[in-house]
Amino acid sequence: MARRTAIMKMATKNETQKFAGKDSVDFYKLIFDAMLDGLAYCQMIFDEQSHPVDWIYLRVNKNFEKLTGLKNAERKKVTELIPGIKTSNPELFEIYGRVSLGGKQERFETYVAPLARWCLVSVFRPQKGFFVAIFQDVTNEKQKDKDLNDAKAAAANVLEDLQVEKDALALINARDEAILANIGDGLVIADLNRRVMFLNVSGERMLGWKAREVLGRDWFDVVALKDNHGQKIPLDESLIQRVLTTTTTTTTTTTTTTDNYFYTKKDGSAFPVSITASKISIKGELIGVIAVFRDISKEKEVEKLRMDFLSLASHQLRTPLSGTKWLIETMQRGVLGETTKKQKEYLDQIYQINERMIKLVFDMLNVLRFESGEALVKKETISIQSLYKEVSLMTASAAKNRGVELHNVLENHTVVVVETDVVMLRSILETFISNAINYSERGQEVFLDAKEEPAAAVFFVHDSGIGIPKEEQGRIFEKFYRSSNAKAFKPDGTGLGLYTVSLLAQKIGAKIWFESEINKGTTFYLQVPKKVEIINNSINPKISV
Incomplete structure (x- = not known):
């Protein structure tokens, strides 16, 4: 209690006055709203x-x-x-x-x-x-430890912000300070000039600083925020400064993101950190900012183990699958002797199963490349009309085999040009069209078109197929996820197509969204800037439905 009281007295006189009386209750409510x-x-x-x-x-x-x-x-x-x-x-x-x-x-x-x-x-x-x-x-942490032991898989922790009971002002202050000292994540409070007003025990432990050493100092000078290349983040781009100059809560990296922010300790070492920063306002008046931060080193280690495991497994699977394909094709050509009609049927079935396995491994390797940042964006200028020919070549036969009528009207857009990675753009459109074809009934139609906006081109693919259940739409871009009706309609599938699309879209600076109604169809949209600001590093997709 004595140490906490001393900390608050070291804040500036004006700031202390703002937290006096009933406002102190409001102040601590705001702090508990940011607790994890x-x-x-x-x-x-x-x-x-x-x-x-x-x-x-x-x-x-x-x-x-x-x-x-x-x-x-x-x-x-x-x-x-x-x-x-x-x-x-x-x-x-x-x-x-x-x-x-x-x-x-x-x-x-x-x-x-x-x-x-x-x-x-x-x-x-x-x-x-x-x-x-x-x-x-800590349910996710328990599951993460189990996944690491069983399959080297990681799970992220989920922590929620809560609020405390208050029955008297004196008791509230004492109890609230004890609560702040006991939370597991680091917590710092700074005024409008980023001067540190409070640093909890967990923050001291993570950073190597004592609260008394940093009180009144500029947080940006005390703890350097760096990117994954070791470069210091400019002041205007730092989390606390962005919160003070914007109107929203700002959250940094998640456990699936490799492009992390790092906090620098007192001894000069650094650790990957997840940060949530929020404004502190009392009666509508902005008085400072609160930041809650967490060391995610363990999550990053688990994620690296998972990525290494998937990469090794995918590469080791690709070689025998290619050999199996060659052997099957050799038998189908009759090189080893004539085969009966029944044998041919079995060989065809084995060939199709092997092809699905090859596609799964190929998709997994692609995901690994995109997530790790190995796949670089190459900017090219392309017209929508020329894109029509390339997409038609890749999708027309699939539509014909499924008995689906494909209407590709991109050729009508003769003057619309975008600067982007053509291969990635084409891959996104082909995935949208392939899904539209695969999840439509024979005789239904699929439409591919585009419209021009002042700074972008918007492509859309519409079908009248099975649609996506409303309660599952929020998960449709997750890795390996397939909706329940999609699995029933077409059992074979990897669940990687739309996840890969989300990675590619972020790579080329595009936005994707969709509208869908069960049994009435789905429309996927892709907004591509005419001038692309490319992202050649590791990425973490955030898709809005």
Whole structure:
């Protein structure tokens, strides 16, 4: 408490005045909104023998429902909200009761079966008979460790921001400061001039700085933010400065992105970091910024292991599959002797299965190239009319074989020209058209057209096929994901086509989106700038539906 009070006194006089009185409550609410841990303030209930039998949620922070799935939890007993909790997790009653009476802080992991979640919990006592539980959903971390042991696969952690109960101003300040000290992620608060006002214990541990050493100093000077090439990010592009000059919350790299930001420690070493930064406003007046940051070194190591494993597996599969294809073709040509009609049928089936495997390996290798940044963009100028001929050559026969009528009217756009990577652009359009053909019934039509905008050309591919279920549309660009009706309509498929399209679109600076209705068809759109700002590094697609 003494150390936290000293920290706040070292802030500037004007800033301190803003946080006085009722505004202090609002200030801490904003801080808890940015927390990446869950929080609940509870009263313990004991029986006549002083055995803990229940607890009441007095206050929870605003994202409590997101993390636990419990709605309207305040003023309710846990046994009402989670029937069966006493049977599934008797240790919670024992630990919470012990802490609320004895006052000794405890930290533990537990699996809450009714919620199907693993939680990492820190619990302490603000006053006798009461406790504050700070918890993280570590289900993904548990799954990630299992995936690493079983298949070298990674999973990202999901942490939610929550809010704390407040019953009196003095108690609120003391308890809130204790909460900030106990959250697992680093947290820094800076004023409008980026001067550090607060740095929590986790931030001290990650960066090697003590809070007293950085208070009042410019955060940009204390902790250098660098890119993956070791170059310092300019001030105007730094997260805190961008938040102070824009109106949105800014979040940096995710665990699937290799083009990370790095924070520099006091000793000069650096670590990959995920950062979320938000404005702090009281009664509409901007007073500063809060940034929550997390070391993602472990996630990056797991992701590298996964990529190395997929790359090795794909390359090792390609050689025997090519050999198998050669042997099958040799037998089909009769080089090893005449084959019967039945044998030919079996050979054809084996050949088709082998071709699907070859395509899967090819798609996987392409994804690896695009994700790692090995595939470079080559800018060329091309007219939409010339693109018509190339796309028609690749898709006309597929449409004919499926009995689908393809209407390609790109040839009508004689003067529209774009500067982009032609191979990547053509690959995106071919994927859209191939999907439209494959998921349409015989006799249906597929349309490919484009329209010109002042600074871009917008291509669209429309079909009247099976469509995409509304509840699955948000996942359609995920790696290996296929909608339920697509798997039923066409069982063989890799689920990599649209994911690869999203990578290619980001590479050439294009935007993709779609509209779809089940059993009525889908329209995919591709907006390509006439002048492309290429991205020749590793990428992480973010697609809006």
